[in-house]
Amino acid sequence: MSRSSPLPFACWLFESVLPGPYREAMLGDLVEEYTLRIDSTSSFTASIWFWSQACRSVPSMIRSSLRSRNCFISLSVATGIYLFIEMLKFAADFTISKLFAPGQSAHVVLAPIVFLLANAIGGCVAARIRRGAPTFLALLVTITVAVLIDLKGCSIPVPWWYQFGFLTLGPLSVLVAPAFLGRLKQRGLVM
Amino acid sequence: MKRGELLGSLEHIILLALVRADGDAHGMIVRREIEQRTGRNISIGAVYATLERLEEKGYVSSFTGQPTPQRGGRAKRLFRVEAAGKRALQISGQTIRSMTAGLKDRWGTI
Numbered sequence: 317m318s319r320s321s322p323l324p325f326a327c328w329l330f331e332s333v334l335p336g337p338y339r340e341a342m343l344g345d346l347v348e349e350y351t352l353r354i355d356s357t358s359s360f361t362a363s364i365w366f367w368s369q370a371c372r373s374v375p376s377m378i379r380s381s382l383r384s385r386n387c388f389i390s391l392s393v394a395t396g397i398y399l400f401i402e403m404l405k406f407a408a409d410f411t412i413s414k415l416f417a418p419g420q421s422a423h424v425v426l427a428p429i430v431f432l433l434a435n436a437i438g439g440c441v442a443a444r445i446r447r448g449a450p451t452f453l454a455l456l457v458t459i460t461v462a463v464l465i466d467l468k469g470c471s472i473p474v475p476w477w478y479q480f481g482f483l484t485l486g487p488l489s490v491l492v493a494p495a496f497l498g499r500l501k502q503r504g505l506v507m
Numbered sequence: 508m509k510r511g512e513l514l515g516s517l518e519h520i521i522l523l524a525l526v527r528a529d530g531d532a533h534g535m536i537v538r539r540e541i542e543q544r545t546g547r548n549i550s551i552g553a554v555y556a557t558l559e560r561l562e563e564k565g566y567v568s569s570f571t572g573q574p575t576p577q578r579g580g581r582a583k584r585l586f587r588v589e590a591a592g593k594r595a596l597q598i599s600g601q602t603i604r605s606m607t608a609g610l611k612d613r614w615g616t617i
Contacts, residue, residue: 344581373552380556
């Protein structure tokens with residue numbers, strides 16, 4: 317771990333997840349303070365401070381992003397893309413259920429893959445159209461999954477962690493995929 | 508500042524921290540100043556969200572500084588208090604003073 321780029325995974329994750337125009341400046345501040353804290357305390361204490369600051373900042377930044385003047389346009393874009401990914405998921409689920417009976421291990425494995433892939437595609441499209449749209453899209457995905465879990469929308473009995481995976485990884489894939497694609501483009505791996 | 512509109516408590520504190528910084532300051536300076544003076548450990552996200560709101564209201568302005576290696580190549584966002592922000596601070600301060608005037612006898616120290 318170099319001093320100039322502390323906690324690269326944490327930086328990458330928060331750079332992907334945090335919305336708002338001051339994201340880069342905020343992460344820069346955290347990195348600067350983190351390097352100062354390493355000198356005065358220990359690397360472990362500084363890491364705990366970094367993670368706690370970054371995690372506590374997420375709700376404020378999301379609230380601020382939702383409150384911003386252009387949120388209506390972002391919400392409209394997100395809603396449109398949400399409908400698009402739902403159609404994509406429906407088509408894929410239909411194909412999978414034709415190939416494998418519900419409850420078969422292949423069906424249980426393929427369903428989350430389709431879900432994450434569709435969300436990631438949606439996130440990338442949303443980010444391309446409008447910068448703030450992935451945040452709204454992630455919110456829509458979270459609400460839908462939470463409602464489906466509450467309504468026991470899954471006909472096959474699945475363990476709690478399977479549903480929890482949908483609830484956490486679904487919105488995360490929407491937010492992380494555009495940043496991941498950006499990195500690949502920077503390295504020239506994707507056109 | 509519109510008539511009757513008061514600064515929120517965090518807005519008030521952050522504007523005062525910027526005034527104390529005496530020049531252009533970035534979010535972490537503001538956060539540190541508040542932590543040292545009030546003991547409140549607020550998140551950097553809350554500071555930036557409030558600064559964004561203050562900028563929308565025209566109380567502060569901001570510009571991007573140079574990226575530095577200490578910040579992992581990220582640029583600073585520097586903020587300064589504008590005349591409207593100073594006016595808002597004066598009005599808010601005056602309101603608090605007016606509301607607390609005469610309460611010292613009843614409550615002791617305020």
